[in-house]
Amino acid sequence: MGIDISMYAEVRRQEGWQLAEPLARNPYRYDEDEPEWIPTALYSSRSYELFAVLANIRNPIRAMAPFEYLSEPRGLPADASPQLLDYYRTVESDSFSESWLLLEELTAFDWYGKEIIRRGVVNPVASHLFPPGRRGFPYADWPGGIQISVSEQGRGAEVQWIDTYAEAVGDEFMIDGLNRLKSYGTPKDVRVVFWFDC
Structure with missing residues (x-):
């Protein structure tokens, strides 16, 4: 059984942190207890290398030594957007190692220089x-x-x-994910909130 990530982008606005993208219809809604609308995921693939670098999860993975990582899991931010918190409560029992990182932290990390x-x-x-x-x-x-x-x-x-590190993590996050994050605003006003589940 593997580990997956749930990752969402938030933007800081005058009224506080808000989801960067509108809610999407839940494709996995099989009964009425599950939410009809859920946050739009920024990234949903399974890259254990990314998990290792973001939060020291599954570290080391296919490497001779552990990856350097950005942060141990920090928990959910206290000021997370209400819609994200509402959704998290529906999946909390299957989730672990909740965390967040500012785009500023992600772009300061030397993905292309670290080997x-x-x-x-x-x-x-x-x-x-x-x-x-x-x-x-x-x-x-x-x-x-x-x-x-x-x-x-x-x-x-x-x-x-x-x-x-960029090669190990892959283009889906390094190009697609980071470019989407950069399109939302300034690095100190954009963040990813994520957790893992199995």
Whole structure:
């Protein structure tokens, strides 16, 4: 069973922190006890590397040492938007390690300068793609007909490579997520509020 993240953007306005995006219809509403409208997620993929960097969750993950992280979980902000708090109360029993980070903190972090030695187990047919000092994961060079898969343990060839933190976390957050956050306002007036669930 894996861990997922629920992440939402808030913007500070004169009346306080508010959701950055309008509520969306709940696609998982199967009975009337569940909310019809929920906050729009900023990010909803499962990147354990991102979880490690944001809040020291699942750290280390596919790496020789733990990732440096932005903050231990801080709890929900006391001034979170009412709509977000209302929604959180409906999922609270399945949630843990609640936290928040300002866009200012996210953009000050050296995602592209920090590097980490990654490790994993791959199909032996692809192990030649990982010579000592390999920089970046060899997606473009992967042998045809072989599934791209990296596990922490199991059968196969153990390999290492070097990633920047940005490469490890992935473009969905580094490009799509951060660009959306930047579009909402100044870095000190935009934040992400998030929690984990399994």
